[in-house]
Amino acid sequence: MTYQDMALPPPCQGGGEEGGRPAGGADQPLLSVRGLTKRYGARIGCADVTFDLWPGEVLGIVGESGSGKSTLLSCLAGHMAPDTGEVIFDTADGPRDTRTLSEAERRRLMRTDWAFVHQNPRDGLRMGVTAGGNVGERLMAVGARHYGDIRAAAADWLSRVEIPADRIDDRPRAFSGGMQQRLQIARNLVTGPRLVFMDEPTGGLDVSVQARLLDLLRGLVRRMGLSVVIVTHDLAVVRLLADRLMVMKDGRVVEQGLTDQVLDDPQHAYTQLLVSSVLQV
Ligand SMILES: Nc1ncnc2c1ncn2[C@@H]1O[C@H](COP(=O)(O)OP(=O)(O)OP(=O)(O)O)[C@@H](O)[C@H]1O
Numbered sequence: 001m002t003y004q005d006m007a008l009p010p011p012c013q014g015g016g017e018e019g020g021r022p023a024g025g026a027d028q029p030l031l032s033v034r035g036l037t038k039r040y041g042a043r044i045g046c047a048d049v050t051f052d053l054w055p056g057e058v059l060g061i062v063g064e065s066g067s068g069k070s071t072l073l074s075c076l077a078g079h080m081a082p083d084t085g086e087v088i089f090d091t092a093d094g095p096r097d098t099r100t101l102s103e104a105e106r107r108r109l110m111r112t113d114w115a116f117v118h119q120n121p122r123d124g125l126r127m128g129v130t131a132g133g134n135v136g137e138r139l140m141a142v143g144a145r146h147y148g149d150i151r152a153a154a155a156d157w158l159s160r161v162e163i164p165a166d167r168i169d170d171r172p173r174a175f176s177g178g179m180q181q182r183l184q185i186a187r188n189l190v191t192g193p194r195l196v197f198m199d200e201p202t203g204g205l206d207v208s209v210q211a212r213l214l215d216l217l218r219g220l221v222r223r224m225g226l227s228v229v230i231v232t233h234d235l236a237v238v239r240l241l242a243d244r245l246m247v248m249k250d251g252r253v254v255e256q257g258l259t260d261q262v263l264d265d266p267q268h269a270y271t272q273l274l275v276s277s278v279l280q281v
């Protein structure tokens, strides 16, 4: 497999580099979630969550601290097993309930089809490995072997996330928080994943750094036609990135719909509070 093969988004995502959002037309969701519930002992992590994610769609999940956002994302991404419910992913071999995958199959999906951007870049990077190595490692995990190609791909991705070319041999611990987060994004997107999970990717950064990162993310999502599930408590993030929005409270989805609709005309009292508290700032 050459770098060129891997750098291109899979065909199902439509849209080339300048193609914008896919026009749709897929006949089944990429991810289909039904009645997903996860408890920690007696405490509810998330309960009875149901939704579909279509190819090329960005789903935002918002809600206060402790509302179950990270729990839900962990269950979707296979980091944690839900107690009940279904998570059907449209794999290359057809729809599969991810709960029934073998450990080897799950690990393969994590390497190839899925990406996970953690809130803390340290959880998603190898801090002792160079920036170029962090990106190249993901390519090697999907079969790239040619050193020159891997290095070229890593350099290309560093430039896409605005990391200067002369930092390629630096280790992430020598980077600022914003640079680390951009490196984590490059490491995750280099293999052209079909589904990207993000947990508060702009959390913990300065406001000005957040704005730039958000801009960069929006460009990548649009150009690559990525399918994304993004957790955040920042309504500005969902306003900019998400096509659809899901609002959680106490582990349950209290409202979902098109992002603009939910934010401009919130129906649930909690969403109204969320929206109005932002407007007052
Ligand atoms: N490992 C755990 N053990 C026990 N309870 C947990 C664990 N992780 C989460 N919880 C509980 O599950 C509920 C949902 O937590 P979760 O971390 O999913 O919320 P969140 O929406 O991601 O919050 P935050 O915005 O603060 O990240 C909370 O009541 C939390 O206390």
Ligand SMILES: [Mg+2]
Pocket (backbone or CB within 6 Å): 069, 070, 071
């Ligand atoms: Mg969380």
